[in-house]
Amino acid sequence: MRGFPTGGRLKVILPCLVLLVLALLPLAEPSPNMVKVIFITALWTTTSLAWNLLGGFAGQVSFGFAVFYGLGAYTAALMINEGATPWIAFLAAGAVAAIASFLIGLPTFRLRGPYFAIATIGVNEAFRVVMNNVDFTGGASGYRVTEAGPFRQLEHYYTALTLVTLAVVVSSLIASSKFGLALRAIKQDQDAAAAVGVNPYLGKLWVHAIAAALTGMAGGVFARYALFIYPGGVFSFQTSISILLMPVIGGIGTVWGAVFGGIIFGVVEEQLVAKFPNIHLLLYGLLLMLIILFEPDGLMGLLRRAAKLFRRRREDSGSSNPDQVLWGSGRAAGREL
């Protein structure tokens, strides 16, 4: 929560108010499309918060979150088709994703920084190829979810809302806990962190598992809503990139940055795909390039700048260095000649 431009109790009151408004929204009888946009946005925000736990707090950039999203989606789909209660199916989705995260993390966290990032690309693609060929889920042609009973959109809506609240609470708790402090230490300097008694390997593994569980549950909720999933969708590299893009838009390493990023991405993505089906990738790429070139700290950077303008007289407490995950340590360490 560091760097939120308005201080004090507003930090707690404002999100609670937003949540209350969203929870009471169905009373105003919104259009199904609006509910759908909020539902999807809540799911994206959950994955964004999850990625931010590993990428933003612990500084481990992963291009492989689609693995957890996809595994969660398939687990939930299989269990719902077997007649399991959706809640159980979502929990199982989270559990399967967390187990997968250990299996992936045990070898790959031996690698540092960029090499971990590169390895996750390989893991992601390998999973997609395997899922394209597995028989019992229909392979590349996808898998259909058939659930007994009527389709109630609001039920899905509240599930997603609960999930995103859970993600925010977990992220905030981690951000202000000793564990979160350890993760930040790992991000800044792994060796120094190890020297003061933090186990970087274990820290990364655990935060990876928490992030994977949240992402997997989001995937499960998505599968139950979408009713049809296929590896080219949920396991695609595109999904991984979308998940990582949101914290980048919002501002890496801050809880609210990830939330804002998720909200903007969810709404914009839905609108872009609907309005410009031919050039949405172009707009998406341009947006990404503009953010990287002009505001590397994302929306939180912009807000911080605006806040600085307001409080010019007060002493500046926030750091002016762009985030190290995004920009590397070369510049921050002043090693440039």
Next chain:
Amino acid sequence: MTAVDYINLLISSLLLAGIYAAMAVGMTVIYGVMKIVNLAHAGFLMLGAYFAYELFDRFHLHPMLCAALALPVFFVFGMAVHWLLVRWLPKSDTPTLASLLLMFGFWQVLQNIGNLVWGTQAYSILTPLTISSVRWGEISVPKVSLVVFAAAAASLVLLRFVFNYSWFGRSMRSLIQNPYAAQIVGVDDRRTAMLSFGLGTAFAGFAGALLATLFPFTPDFGASFQLRAFVIIVLGGLESVSGVALGALILALLETFSINLPFPWYSHGWTKVYLPASYQPAVSFVLLVVALLVLPRGVAGLLERKWRTA
């Protein structure tokens, strides 16, 4: 399978290694000098393929001439991209997320432009070369693969000369070895970075044009080759240009033989099974992860260490 089949497979994987090396070398040059994992490589490959197609379709040029023309054109294009986008990235000793995302965004833009201009249907370049083959007893090799291999090998030899004997090549190598020391002795890192990006892009365009003569292509076709290029440069040790040839050879051999060699499998007693061809891409990605874990400096680094201790 008979011995002749294996020889045929061996030859075709060797020929494939040539084009793989040409495709990956541009990525190594850019990574080595700038520490940027160029995710726009796929976009350049795709543009190279369509560049060759347009020249072939409109002016009926020989596909190899199209590929040769792609070199200077993409060199200038790459320098323009560097001037416009890449030079604003901060310098770093390790790849940054900023550079990955910037190049990824650029790839998306290129891919979308490709979709707008050429649509999503597959194109291919068909010449008399494509269907004829050289036969020697029971061994037959498609002519087009031979020609493409020759072109790729020639370009790599040319690159080797540029690297070893030109002022630009020396400054590139020094930046790869130690960027700080290189700048102290007066290497203009910005200029060299711009030229290297041009060179890397030129090779991507060239390889794209060559690939277009071998495979049908769509605006998405770069992606799978980009990931292969990635596996190759990791196998080669990321920064070593000669390692690329070795990495390409290993990947081509593994890709070919992983689906053609039976391996023992237990189901109701030991039997021999073949890996389904659709799992072939997974082989290279698993190889990527394994190579990163056990060979952090690539196969070339491993061999070097062995020789040094021996």
